[in-house]
Amino acid sequence: MNRKAIALWLLVAAAGLAGCSDREVYKDPAAAVEDRVEDLLGRMTLEEKVMQVTQWTYGKNMNVNNVESETKAVSPMIGSLLYRSTSPAYYNRIQRKAVEESRLGIPILCGFDVIHGYRTIFPIPLGQACSWNEALVGESCRVAARESRLSGVHWTFSPMVDVARDARWGRVSEGYGEDPYLNGMMGAAAVKGYQGDDLTADGAIAACLKHFVGYAYSDGGRDYHYTEISPQTLWDTALPPFEMGVKAGAATVMSAFNDISGIPASANRYTMTDILRGMWGFDGLVVSDWDAVKQLVAQGVAADRAEAAAKAITAGLDMDMVDDVYRENLEALVESGRVSEKVLDEAVRRILRVKFRLGLFENPYIEELPDEQRYLSTEARAAARELAAESMVLLKNRGRTLPVAGDVRRIALMGPMADNRADLMGSWWGQGEADDVVTILEGVKAEFAGKARIDYVKGCDFDGGDRSEFARAAAAARGADLVVLCMGEKRNWSGENASRASLALPAIQEEFVREMARTGRPVVVLLSSGRPVDVRGVEPAADALVEIWQPGTEGGSAVAQLLSGKVNPSGRLAITFPVCAEQQPVYYNQRQAARPKSGRYQNLQHEPMYPFGYGLSYTTFEYGPLRLDRETLRRGERLTAEVEVTNGGAMDGKETVMWFLSDPTASISRPVRELKHFEKQFIPAGESRVFRFEIDPVRDLSFPDHTGKRLLENGAFYLHVNGQKVKFELI
Numbered sequence: 001m002n003r004k005a006i007a008l009w010l011l012v013a014a015a016g017l018a019g020c021s022d023r024e025v026y027k028d029p030a031a032a033v034e035d036r037v038e039d040l041l042g043r044m045t046l047e048e049k050v051m052q053v054t055q056w057t058y059g060k061n062m063n064v065n066n067v068e069s070e071t072k073a074v075s076p077m078i079g080s081l082l083y084r085s086t087s088p089a090y091y092n093r094i095q096r097k098a099v100e101e102s103r104l105g106i107p108i109l110c111g112f113d114v115i116h117g118y119r120t121i122f123p124i125p126l127g128q129a130c131s132w133n134e135a136l137v138g139e140s141c142r143v144a145a146r147e148s149r150l151s152g153v154h155w156t157f158s159p160m161v162d163v164a165r166d167a168r169w170g171r172v173s174e175g176y177g178e179d180p181y182l183n184g185m186m187g188a189a190a191v192k193g194y195q196g197d198d199l200t201a202d203g204a205i206a207a208c209l210k211h212f213v214g215y216a217y218s219d220g221g222r223d224y225h226y227t228e229i230s231p232q233t234l235w236d237t238a239l240p241p242f243e244m245g246v247k248a249g250a251a252t253v254m255s256a257f258n259d260i261s262g263i264p265a266s267a268n269r270y271t272m273t274d275i276l277r278g279m280w281g282f283d284g285l286v287v288s289d290w291d292a293v294k295q296l297v298a299q300g301v302a303a304d305r306a307e308a309a310a311k312a313i314t315a316g317l318d319m320d321m322v323d324d325v326y327r328e329n330l331e332a333l334v335e336s337g338r339v340s341e342k343v344l345d346e347a348v349r350r351i352l353r354v355k356f357r358l359g360l361f362e363n364p365y366i367e368e369l370p371d372e373q374r375y376l377s378t379e380a381r382a383a384a385r386e387l388a389a390e391s392m393v394l395l396k397n398r399g400r401t402l403p404v405a406g407d408v409r410r411i412a413l414m415g416p417m418a419d420n421r422a423d424l425m426g427s428w429w430g431q432g433e434a435d436d437v438v439t440i441l442e443g444v445k446a447e448f449a450g451k452a453r454i455d456y457v458k459g460c461d462f463d464g465g466d467r468s469e470f471a472r473a474a475a476a477a478r479g480a481d482l483v484v485l486c487m488g489e490k491r492n493w494s495g496e497n498a499s500r501a502s503l504a505l506p507a508i509q510e511e512f513v514r515e516m517a518r519t520g521r522p523v524v525v526l527l528s529s530g531r532p533v534d535v536r537g538v539e540p541a542a543d544a545l546v547e548i549w550q551p552g553t554e555g556g557s558a559v560a561q562l563l564s565g566k567v568n569p570s571g572r573l574a575i576t577f578p579v580c581a582e583q584q585p586v587y588y589n590q591r592q593a594a595r596p597k598s599g600r601y602q603n604l605q606h607e608p609m610y611p612f613g614y615g616l617s618y619t620t621f622e623y624g625p626l627r628l629d630r631e632t633l634r635r636g637e638r639l640t641a642e643v644e645v646t647n648g649g650a651m652d653g654k655e656t657v658m659w660f661l662s663d664p665t666a667s668i669s670r671p672v673r674e675l676k677h678f679e680k681q682f683i684p685a686g687e688s689r690v691f692r693f694e695i696d697p698v699r700d701l702s703f704p705d706h707t708g709k710r711l712l713e714n715g716a717f718y719l720h721v722n723g724q725k726v727k728f729e730l731i
Helices: 003-021 033-041 046-052 064-072 088-101 125-129 134-149 170-174 180-195 231-238 240-247 269-279 305-315 325-336 341-357 378-391 440-447 470-478 507-517 555-564 697-701
Strands: 054-058 080-083 109-112 208-212 252-255 285-287 393-397 410-414 453-457 482-488 523-528 544-547 621-623 639-647 653-662 674-683 688-695 715-721 724-730
Touching: 033 341, 046 054, 046 325, 046 341, 109 341, 125 134, 125 170, 125 180, 125 378, 134 180, 134 378, 180 231, 180 240, 180 674, 208 240, 208 269, 231 240, 269 305, 285 341, 305 325, 305 341, 325 341, 378 555, 410 440, 410 470, 440 453, 440 555, 453 470, 470 507, 482 507, 507 523, 523 555, 639 653, 639 674, 639 715, 639 724, 653 688, 674 688, 688 697
Parallel strands: 054 080, 080 109, 208 252, 252 285, 410 453, 410 482, 482 523, 523 544
Antiparallel strands: 393 544, 621 639, 639 688, 653 674, 653 715, 715 724
8 A cells, every 4th residue: 555545544544533523623714724724734645735736727718618628627636727717607617626526625726817907907017117106006906806806816926026127128017117115015005906905805816926036137138047146136126025015915926937146046945935934924825937847957956857846845935837847746755755744734834824815715616797797897997097097108298299289180190009909908918808908099089089080090010111001191191280100019029038139119110200200290109018118219200209008908098188188197117218228237226336427338328218217297396495304313213304396387287206315325335326205196286285205214224234134324314306315314
C-alpha cells in the first residue's frame, strides 16, 4: 500500500471511530476562519493538498455542445481556475463538481485578468493614474468587481504597482506610472475598490498585487528579462507600493517573471518570505505568474521541473499558475523528503484562508442572471466616462484652439482611431467587447449634433504606406473650420510582451498629420496610446495635442465632452514623456548627480518633452505663497503647509496640487524630489481653495537603508509646490 492509500485509509478509519462526535469545524460558518482552516487542513491527503496549490485554465467555451466535455475536464479537487468563461451556468456546473463530487467539498477559487474592467472597460491603469483621483480609481474597481463576481470570478490579478522607468517596456500601460508613492496610493485605492470592507459581501473580489517585485526594471524595457536591482533601490523604489497595498488589505500577491540580481522572483525567499510575510505580516496567498515556475529552468536556477517546484514552494510561492509543475512533482518531492510537508501545509493554509475569507464555502454558487443585469449598467458607463475624461491630458493648446469655439460649424474628423472600437479598449481588455465601445466618431457626432457638421475620412491606417486617402482628407480639411486627427497605437502595441525599441508613431501617421496641417486649418491631435510617445513628428504641426490614452468603453463620449468644453481637462502626467526612446531612462525623481549640469548626452536635449505632473487646463490656476506653520520641528511633532489656489479663468475646473520633498544632505543620497502627497479639488471660476499637507517626520522625512531599516536624520529639508520651494529643519 502506497503512502497516499495509507493516508486515505487512516482518515476514513479516524472518521469511523469518531462517528457523530467528529464535528466538521470547517463547515461551520460560525467558527473562526483559522479554526476552520486548521480543521480542514488536518483532514486532507497529500494529493488533495497538491491539488489545492495548483491552478489550471478553463474556457473560453461558448459552444453549448461542448459544455459537458469542458466541465468533465476539470478535476473537482483543483484549487483554482483561471476562469475565462462569462457564463454563470458553466461556473455553477464546475463549482458543483468541486463542492458535491470531491471528498471534502472544497470550492474552486476562480481568477481572471480583470485589469481595467471586466465588461465595462475603463481607461488603462496608466491613464487612470493621470486622473490623480483615487476615488474614481476605486469606483472603477468596484464596478469591475461586481461584474466579475456575477460571472463567477472571485479573484483579479490586479492592481499592478510596478514602478515604471522605461516607456519601451510594454507593461507601463498596466501600472500607475513612475512614482512609488502614486503607485502605492492608486494601488491601495484599487485594492479597497475590489475588496470593499468585507470579502464575503456581494460584489467583492480578492485583489492581487503584482508583480512582486522589480519587474519594471527589465533590461532595456525588454519583457521577462533580467533585472539588476540594488538593495537600496529595492527598498526605496520597488517595494513601497507593495507595502502600501498590503496595508490596504490586499488578499493576494503575484510573483514576478524577472530575475532579481541573480535570484528569480518566483524562487526568491528574501522577498516572498522574509519581507512580505516576516516583515510585513502578510498572511494571504502568493501565486506565480503564468508558467513562472517552469521558467526557473530557463532562468538557470533549476535543473528540471522538479527542482523548480522545490525551489518555488520553499521560497514561499503558494500556487502554481497553469504550468502544472507542482501537481506533477510535489507528491514525490514530499515523499522523498526534498520538500517538507510542513512547507506544503503552509501554502495550502494560505489558499484555504483566502477561500474562507471570500465566503466560498457558504456561497459557492452564483445567480444565473442575463447579461443585461450583470454588465454595462448606466452607473457603470457613467463611471467609465468620468474616469476617462479625467485621465486625458492636454499637452498643448496654442491660441486656445480648445475647447471648440461656438463659431465652428464644420469639423473634419480623421485618423485610424476615429471610427475604431477595439483599440480604444487597450491591452488587457478583460471580457470587453468592441460593440460596447463608443467610438470617437460616434461621441463627437452626438456631442455636436445641431451645432457642427462632422465630416469623417479615415485618411490613413496605423502603419503601412497607403496614402490613397490623403487627397480626399486634405479636401475635407480645407472645407472645415477645425481638423481633429485621431492617431496613436493599436491596443497590442503595448501590454505584456509588447516592448518597442522606438516610441515614435509610424511614419505614415506623422506624414498624415503634417499634410493636414499644410491645409492651414487649426489642427487638434488626439493621441491614443498605452505608453508615452515620441511626439516630435506631430507636435509642431498640432495647434492642440491631447493624450487620451486607451480610454475604454466610454472613450468616445469622454473625448467629445473634452473637445466641447463640457469637461475641462484635469489630467496630469503620471509618467514622463521623453523626447525620444534614446533619452530613456528619464524620470523626475532621479538621484543627485555628481556634476548636475554635466555628463549629459551631447547630441540630445536634457529636459524631457513633457515632465511628470505636466498637464494644461482650459482655465488658469494661480498659486498663492507657500506657507509653513513653523520653520523647525522635532520628532513627534507635525508641520502644516498651506497654499491657496485661485481659479483665475472663466471656466470651472479641477486642480491637483502635488507636494514634493527633497533632502539635500543625507547619509544615503536621496532623489532630487520625492512626491509625498497630492490632492485634487474642484475650484469654480473666480474662487479659491486652500490645499494643506501635514508633514509627519517619521512617515515623510525618513527613508530606508539597504535592509529596509528606516532612518530619520536631522537637518534641512525643502518643500516644493508648483515651482515654489521653502526650507524647514528637523532638529
